[in-house]
Amino acid sequence: MSALVLLNPAAADGRAGRRRPALVAALAAAGLDADVVATRGPGDAERLARGAGRAALVVAAGGDGTVYEVVNGLTAHGRGGPALGVLPLGTGDDFASALGVPPRLDDAARVLTATPPRPLDLGEVTWDDVAGAHVRRFANALGAGFDAHVAWLVAETKWLGGRAAYLAAVPRALWAWRRPTVSARVSVGGAVVFDGPLFLCEVGNGPSVGGGFRLTPDAVLDDGLLDVCLAGHLTPTRAVRLLPRSLTGAHTAAPEVVTGRGRRVEVEATAGPLTLHADGEVLALDARRVRADVLPGALRVVAPALAGGAGRGQLLMAAGEYDS
Ligand SMILES: Nc1ncnc2c1ncn2[C@@H]1O[C@H](COP(=O)(O)OP(=O)(O)OP(=O)(O)O)[C@@H](O)[C@H]1O
Numbered sequence: 522m523s524a525l526v527l528l529n530p531a532a533a534d535g536r537a538g539r540r541r542p543a544l545v546a547a548l549a550a551a552g553l554d555a556d557v558v559a560t561r562g563p564g565d566a567e568r569l570a571r572g573a574g575r576a577a578l579v580v581a582a583g584g585d586g587t588v589y590e591v592v593n594g595l596t597a598h599g600r601g602g603p604a605l606g607v608l609p610l611g612t613g614d615d616f617a618s619a620l621g622v623p624p625r626l627d628d629a630a631r632v633l634t635a636t637p638p639r640p641l642d643l644g645e646v647t648w649d650d651v652a653g654a655h656v657r658r659f660a661n662a663l664g665a666g667f668d669a670h671v672a673w674l675v676a677e678t679k680w681l682g683g684r685a686a687y688l689a690a691v692p693r694a695l696w697a698w699r700r701p702t703v704s705a706r707v708s709v710g711g712a713v714v715f716d717g718p719l720f721l722c723e724v725g726n727g728p729s730v731g732g733g734f735r736l737t738p739d740a741v742l743d744d745g746l747l748d749v750c751l752a753g754h755l756t757p758t759r760a761v762r763l764l765p766r767s768l769t770g771a772h773t774a775a776p777e778v779v780t781g782r783g784r785r786v787e788v789e790a791t792a793g794p795l796t797l798h799a800d801g802e803v804l805a806l807d808a809r810r811v812r813a814d815v816l817p818g819a820l821r822v823v824a825p826a827l828a829g830g831a832g833r834g835q836l837l838m839a840a841g842e843y844d845s
Pocket of ligand 1: 529530531532533534559560561562563564565583584585586587588590610611612613614615800801802
């Protein structure tokens with residue numbers, strides 16, 4: 522099998538780049554005929570994936586941001602294009618965890634040759650801001666509000682290093698959000714589920730974000746649906762109390778938390794602009810209207826945790842329930 526491995530050397534504060542020799546050795550040991558190409562900057566992985574139509578497999582070697590880019594490049598090929606593999610070399614690696622990719626490089630490389638790819642759902646986000654309308658795809662999660670604000674602060678202070686940038690960003694974001702900063706109306710499948718001051722709204726294709734915070738703990742990558750978790754205004758003290766509970770998904774029982782599941786999720790800012798992220802990459806600081814749609818079975822992915830059997834999304838698609 523011919524594979525193109527797109528290595529983001531900047532992932533995990535540059536640790537991914539330093540692991541290139543170990544990556545090449547792991548791929549050789551797994552018997553994968555692979556070209557390893559390092560990206561030169563943001564956007565490069567997407568461009569390379571778009572040009573990789575002849576590869577059987579395109580592997581995102583990096584974190585969730587690298588996966589996001591590769592997914593947006595690969596979907597340009599349609600459903601018959603190369604499959605996606607993931608080697609978790611990033612900081613959070615939430616999508617790789619959802620796929621069941623083992624954290625050790627040797628094991629993860631072996632999985633690429635041993636597991637036939639299978640169709641999984643993707644999300645498609647459409648939003649309006651001052652620059653107009655935009656459309657992107659996401660693999661793992663879309664977030665509006667507090668966590669997108671954290672992602673923006675982290676990107677701004679990248680020079681601090683991943684973990685330090687996060688530690689600095691969370692208190693800054695909590696301080697900025699001590700009073701309600703945005704209000705929004707949220708609909709799932711056309712029905713309004715929330716209207717008021719918003720802390721965050723997370724739309725999960727996979728269950729976790731930020732390196733293991735299970736905001737949408739029951740999200741499944743092949744069920745043809747997106748899971749939603751939103752919280753109305755939280756004081757900093759209340760947010761700090763709830764955050765650790767999201768490591769297990771126990772936050773969903775809190776009275777401020779609303780959950781839902783559907784094919785389409787809409788978030789409309791009624792006061793203040795929305796900060797928006799997809800797979801941890803900041804998309805907008807001033808979104809007004811955001812729509813997320815599931816694209817059932819849109820991309821074939823090496824997913825050891827989901828190997829075998831048709832997912833619900835595929836079954837619904839076969840039954841003609843989806844036209845996307
Ligand atoms: N060669 C490069 N130099 C600098 N930045 C790059 C390069 N290639 C890609 N990037 C950018 O690096 C950023 C971070 O990548 P990625 O998300 O994969 O790693 P991470 O942040 O360590 O992991 P995670 O998102 O799982 O926490 C992305 O915004 C991506 O566009």
